[in-house]
Amino acid sequence: MTSTGHNRARSITLLVMMERIRAFEEHACLAAERDKLVLGAIHPSIGQEASAAGIMQALRRDDILLSTHRGHGHTLAKGADPLAMYRELLGREGGCCGGKGGSMHIADFNVGMLGANGVVGANITIGAGAAHGLKLLGSDRIAVDIFGDGAVNRGPFLEGLNWAVVFDLPVLFVCEDNQYSATTQTKSVTGGPGPAARAEAMGLRVTVVDGNNAEEVANAVDEITARIRSGEGPEFLHSITYRQTGHTSFDLAGYRPEGEADRHKAEDDPIARQRGLLAAMGANQGELDAIHANAQEEMAGLIKQAAATSFPPDDTAFSDVQDLGSPIREAF
């Protein structure tokens, strides 16, 4: 595969994954807003699915992933079970974190997904360290560490990237740049040319991609991860995309310039673009519609199943704390 070529099977895989992520989150948002089944905040990645799909297709199941509060897509694409994820979002038994973490702390260690994070930027040093651990263990696994554009203004961005360069670690940092930090346009609070320039100045090899083009992301990450796995050191990917929704499912995002979101949805939606590409490659409308319908049907069924699950046993509130010292002995 050249970096510009398209492999039809992979193109389909990318579309399928993006449709599944979109469907997963659309149903999660409905569950939150309409059905009040999700009590905590959820941060949809609707419009940003190309990064998740494009990056994860290049990873092995045992490679490591760290993500953010906006991590459903990454987690699903890494191979996590959507039913366990839904159960987690609904705080139910059988959730991938036993109902203890919720959307913001979703994790599935079985597929190398070591956690979303509720603290912006915190995963950057942790991801560097996971790669450090892999190197110490002599493993050929690699780590991918995804964060938003807002995170580049926090100290861990500098400390984590510097760490990876100094210790020459097998890690790919991805800035998934959706242009907003909550309600603030990130460029209004970011000095200088931005994430890529900063990473370059820290000594990382940098690639910038159109983060709404799944093929471009996939091609870039195929090459990058091959280099990293062969020991060429840490790299940085700046994936430029757009957050089509509010910051959380409850946020109407009235602070955005008029028409901005509509324009992105109409002209730059990663799923629509991938469908277009596949159509141009000869796929028929029916095939593409089926991918969409299957994803919707899958997630509609799973969220129902999750909603029918019971809440975790009360006493699990006191398990998984620590080995030494009982969590409840000083309680009341």
Next chain:
Amino acid sequence: MTSTGHNRARSITLLVMMERIRAFEEHACLAAERDKLVLGAIHPSIGQEASAAGIMQALRRDDILLSTHRGHGHTLAKGADPLAMYRELLGREGGCCGGKGGSMHIADFNVGMLGANGVVGANITIGAGAAHGLKLLGSDRIAVDIFGDGAVNRGPFLEGLNWAVVFDLPVLFVCEDNQYSATTQTKSVTGGPGPAARAEAMGLRVTVVDGNNAEEVANAVDEITARIRSGEGPEFLHSITYRQTGHTSFDLAGYRPEGEADRHKAEDDPIARQRGLLAAMGANQGELDAIHANAQEEMAGLIKQAAATSFPPDDTAFSDVQDLGSPIREAF
């Protein structure tokens, strides 16, 4: 004055200040090592005096300065009283911080020196904020914020520089690069090309100087501070120098490559270079020797005077804590 010209009066001033800083610290080190009068650690800036002298001559008394654990030179050059500084180093009454801070927390708010800092890098955000305050107050004062090469690997470097750029603040950040972070060669733990590249990537205008050439530092800072004062925003100075001593006065620095320190002392001492320059400009040896002798005599007398001062009253251990709530009421 052009940026390459030399003004004899200023050249003398620079030498005088450097000799005074050197003498101040030589006597402080003796007091620490030989006389056991200084109980805490002191971090000499011997070999780095050109930064202090060159930068401070460009500042007004009411401009703001923030510095580090290695801040004697900066503080003296900013106009602080060396007797009060010595008293502080010896923990005596009349010390500029009442004997409460010591060398590592030296400060003189009367001359705008808002404190050395015991936490590497912590002064970077504080300095940006001081400039922010000045701007809010509509003042024409500026802030200078000096830190070491080791500090560029801590988060506050990124957060402070970004802040200054985003809010377009009147602040000069100075990385006084003596090539060591305690016992570690800083380049061995710094990714990428280094401080200047990082600052540039954050959007600051960057100047790199030979930090052992007082004239070069002074010329650069004259121009930079003029720009900052006229509202052209924050800048960054990378001043490359060398720490001729150990990290503290007690550190023999056996970890340095053999001959490195000797070579620097012999070939690149900022005071010797300034003497050489003045000699080349026609100053006679006697005049230059007198500058040296005066500085030595001044500091020898002052440290004696400081050592003859009594310790602070015991009850000052409980003053200057806070207005609300008594510091001792819950004590024993």
Next chain:
Amino acid sequence: MAKMTYVEASREAVREAMQADATVWCVGEDLGRGSVFGQYLGLQDEFGKDRVVDTPISEAGIMGAAFGAAMVGTRPIVEMRFSDFALCATDELVNQIAKARFMFGGQSRAPMVIRKPTGMWRSSAAQHSQSLESWYTHIPGLVVVCPATPQDNYSMMKAAIASDDPVVYFEHKNIWGMEGKVDRNLEVEIGRAAIRREGGDLTLVSWSDTANLAIQAGDALATKGVSAEVIDLRSLWPWDKEAVIASVQKTGRLIVAHESVAVGGFGAEVVASIAQEVTMKTPPRRLGAPRSLVAYAPNLEDQMRVTADMMVTAAMEMIKT
């Protein structure tokens, strides 16, 4: 007297302080859109972007920069969004802000209000639910305020802004919408407790939203014939030890209740202080969270809560011994 919610009350206090003093300003993330809970709604329109400052996501930067700006003569109000995120600025708050005045021998002041929305609030999980007020009581140089009502959130915010000390100001996320009458002329001295209910049988001490539960517990106990004195400390440093001593001298019984983890919580300080001074009829009690984490699932979250019922049960056990 105006009727206001808890969130409106502190917003009003901030607005009035900003009107009265041009050196007062607010700094934090998303303030131009009101911040997460609407605490700043309208303030950027009124005072402009220079005095209601939208920042990068940069808690260390916010805290450090505000401190620098305070040292040169401004009075920043610092928004930390969730108290949990303030941990990203711990060096700045504890090693710098709290210590500067002392370390520099009295040369500096840090007149700052550091706002930390605190506590459990609908399935926010372990990183957005903590109550860490006891930490800051342990740090000389800091003032710690925990208002429980709209009136206190108005009056104590005013007092906090007026103070030259750095004030760590905990607003409880669960009661932003709580309504109450607010007298703009009422001054509340930081360090003075409020006796929310007088009683002779036992003393129930609390603060922040738990103080509201303590009032409920007092009401419930009254129906059982037990007269509880309910004390809302309102601030933990300084705290009104004298008021608690006077009450326990009268009642002979003490329960301290708080939302934060019991182990190492400020309840221990209150109990230890009083045990040292007053001989009680029955051993004192603390009610606090178990030493576990706040989970996301609502039923698990509830396991960490101290409720009015628990206070009633503990009180009845005490009365019966």
Next chain:
Amino acid sequence: MAKMTYVEASREAVREAMQADATVWCVGEDLGRGSVFGQYLGLQDEFGKDRVVDTPISEAGIMGAAFGAAMVGTRPIVEMRFSDFALCATDELVNQIAKARFMFGGQSRAPMVIRKPTGMWRSSAAQHSQSLESWYTHIPGLVVVCPATPQDNYSMMKAAIASDDPVVYFEHKNIWGMEGKVDRNLEVEIGRAAIRREGGDLTLVSWSDTANLAIQAGDALATKGVSAEVIDLRSLWPWDKEAVIASVQKTGRLIVAHESVAVGGFGAEVVASIAQEVTMKTPPRRLGAPRSLVAYAPNLEDQMRVTADMMVTAAMEMIKT
């Protein structure tokens, strides 16, 4: 039994653990030169630069990276140099490391030892002298260890490295040179106090270097005919409440002494816990630092110290009532 200093004891424990388990490694600033107090002298020569890692000045990086490396199966020993600097990594320790196992429903472990040299040590001033151990007792998920002797610094370091929990490990800077016999076969269970001296008149509880002063106080009291039971808690979470209860049930009197600030210190937790369980002959007492800052001048620094004399005075006052 070997004779070792306090600093040698933990270095030996680390060395042996590294010899036994290739996944144990050390990470911090200047470790190749032994770190500030010689804790790592020789280890880089023995184990190489990959297992004794020299880092940038980057506490948040060190803590966060070590955590990431722990989650993939290594066992990092994290050096914070001075406990004060660890505040630069508070989010990493408190929001991430302490919470991960729970938040992720038991999927992860963070087998880490976080070393924090602590306490007052010759004119180090406010930013290099703090004792903040009580903070970490308040954080579910963390273990807190404070050894006072070479033997404990050997045995408890071994236990800390062996634990799958994150252990916050406070070594007192004042006693690096303290010598003592160390039995390499002696295991010390974290959570088990040491009765340093048996006695029947009063119970004196302490930890870290203050426990050594408590033994001196016990000796001095003996010469005055007062028999003090001296308990060194050794770890604050878990802590040996049972041992203290048993002792106070016997003596009826309790003094808790520690170097950290009294307000919000762990002494309050001990006193409150015991007051709740045991009826004492006299009110319990706490000895801790005033709520002020540690100054640089030696005489001012001394104002913050809890001494053996103070313990004796407090004990004599108690005995007389």
